Amino acid sequence: MIAPYLPMVVIDVLGSLAMVVLSLLCCYKAKILRETDQDNALFLYLVWISTGFMIFAVSRAFGHILRQFLILTAHTDTWQVIAAFSGSVNTVSFMLVSLITLFFNQIWQINEKILTSRKKLEAAHGQLLSLNQNLEQKVVERTEMLTSSEHKARRIFEYSLDTILVTDAHLKIQEINKAGVTLTGYKKEQMLEQNMGLMDFITHTPDWERLSQQLNTNEYVLNEECDILNADNMEIRVLISGGVDYGAFGCAKTFHFIIKDINEKKQMEQQIAQADKLAALGELSAGVAHEINNPLGIILGYTQLMLKEPSEFEEDLKTIEKHVKNCREVVSNLLSFSRKGSGEMENVDIHKMLGGVVNFLKNHSDFRKVQIQLNLWKNECLWVKGNAQELAQVVLNLMINACHAIKDNPDGFIELVTQKEDAHMLIHVRDNGPGISKQHMPRIFDPFFTTKPVGQGTGLGLSVGYGIIRHHQGDIMAANRQSQGAQFTIRLPLVNTNSNEE
Numbered sequence: 001m002i003a004p005y006l007p008m009v010v011i012d013v014l015g016s017l018a019m020v021v022l023s024l025l026c027c028y029k030a031k032i033l034r035e036t037d038q039d040n041a042l043f044l045y046l047v048w049i050s051t052g053f054m055i056f057a058v059s060r061a062f063g064h065i066l067r068q069f070l071i072l073t074a075h076t077d078t079w080q081v082i083a084a085f086s087g088s089v090n091t092v093s094f095m096l097v098s099l100i101t102l103f104f105n106q107i108w109q110i111n112e113k114i115l116t117s118r119k120k121l122e123a124a125h126g127q128l129l130s131l132n133q134n135l136e137q138k139v140v141e142r143t144e145m146l147t148s149s150e151h152k153a154r155r156i157f158e159y160s161l162d163t164i165l166v167t168d169a170h171l172k173i174q175e176i177n178k179a180g181v182t183l184t185g186y187k188k189e190q191m192l193e194q195n196m197g198l199m200d201f202i203t204h205t206p207d208w209e210r211l212s213q214q215l216n217t218n219e220y221v222l223n224e225e226c227d228i229l230n231a232d233n234m235e236i237r238v239l240i241s242g243g244v245d246y247g248a249f250g251c252a253k254t255f256h257f258i259i260k261d262i263n264e265k266k267q268m269e270q271q272i273a274q275a276d277k278l279a280a281l282g283e284l285s286a287g288v289a290h291e292i293n294n295p296l297g298i299i300l301g302y303t304q305l306m307l308k309e310p311s312e313f314e315e316d317l318k319t320i321e322k323h324v325k326n327c328r329e330v331v332s333n334l335l336s337f338s339r340k341g342s343g344e345m346e347n348v349d350i351h352k353m354l355g356g357v358v359n360f361l362k363n364h365s366d367f368r369k370v371q372i373q374l375n376l377w378k379n380e381c382l383w384v385k386g387n388a389q390e391l392a393q394v395v396l397n398l399m400i401n402a403c404h405a406i407k408d409n410p411d412g413f414i415e416l417v418t419q420k421e422d423a424h425m426l427i428h429v430r431d432n433g434p435g436i437s438k439q440h441m442p443r444i445f446d447p448f449f450t451t452k453p454v455g456q457g458t459g460l461g462l463s464v465g466y467g468i469i470r471h472h473q474g475d476i477m478a479a480n481r482q483s484q485g486a487q488f489t490i491r492l493p494l495v496n497t498n499s500n501e502e
Helices: 003-035 041-072 076-102 104-159 177-182 188-194 206-219 263-307 314-337 350-362 388-404 461-471
Strands: 163-168 173-176 220-229 235-245 253-263 347-349 371-375 384-385 413-421 424-431 475-480 486-493
Touching: 003 041, 041 076, 041 486, 104 350, 163 177, 173 177, 173 188, 177 253, 206 235, 235 263, 263 314, 347 350, 347 388, 350 371, 350 388, 350 413, 371 461, 384 388, 384 475, 384 486, 388 413, 388 461, 388 486
Parallel strands: 371 413
Antiparallel strands: 163 173, 163 253, 220 235, 235 253, 347 384, 413 424, 424 486, 475 486
16 A cells, blocks of 8 residues: 555655745745835735745645655654644644735735825926926026126126226225226225225315215215315316115115216316307407507507607607507407407428427527427328418417426426327427416416416417417317426317328
């Protein structure tokens, strides 16, 4: 009976071993699946149920193999003793598998919820990623726009022809552009290190008090004119506009100012007013001169007739003759000022004309102790359309005025300089005298205005010269030199620099 029983034993043993191997493989595969996705509840369920089956398979295989071994070795009684224990282990392991199987539905629902939540999380993640990308793109775009805007604002600030000034709440300078550095004459680092403020540049105290009051009351100023003093102690007329800036939250209050240099504009307005005034005075002078000239001629004629015969009033008549001649000279100047006696216009070689003026003055007694320097533009002929005699009269008058200004200076000199500027030429008459006082500067071209003592000047020289130059389509300007002395500049349009042909 043992021979037919042996194949059954082999099948039982091999089947038990195969069952153990297959259960171990199931546990291994379930573990791999679990590691691929830790959040999947089904994979966790497979691990549990595979573990239960593995316990059941090992227990049952161990029991079957042990039973067959004991039967074959004639130890059936021993098997009867331990059979109950083997069956209990099999029952418990099978119950464990059954319990795990009973919870499959709940595990499935939990897994479905997890998968649904995962899909929602993935969708939310995708949306967040998209939003993050859009946000990053917008940040990049806004950064580029901000950088571009800042670059434009910086270029406007740096390259503005007007001064842009930023101060703190106490009007101390925090930032200033290149135009402001040029206007004030101070370096930016110097202004910041010395803690300079707007008040340090305002020349006159009433101007500063007015600006300060408006800033305190209105927190802005609009087109306020005042004078500022630059590093060279020169007064410059400016137009100031500005206001307060509270900035972003938590930022300190600042003031922003735009300062426009209107010095040249003011000078131009003064010149226009001067021209209008001189034009009106010219018309008046012409009428007065003609009305006075005839009676003066009659008085002079009768006086000279009476002087031909001896008389006890001879000295009185000579006095009358002298003062009548002086009056006629004044009338002649008035006529010249009104431009009623202008000569013909022709092409004039300025250098030749100036050379003649200098040669004439060298023989003048007042100029024998004065050094005259003649600096001509590259020894090049400069031609203008005009009357040589009248132009020489203007230069001669400027030279005489310069001589009178340096008469008390043993080292006095007069410099006569020509310069070419585009389509115009400039004649500079410079001296090293005391210069022109500030209060006299606006009136020096007014008729009959003079600083010379009574009897030494009529006050018509510069007025007549101004009229002559304006008649030549030119301009004449006066200024004090930075070193010492005054400078008069005549500006005339050029005809041709190489020949006397138009």
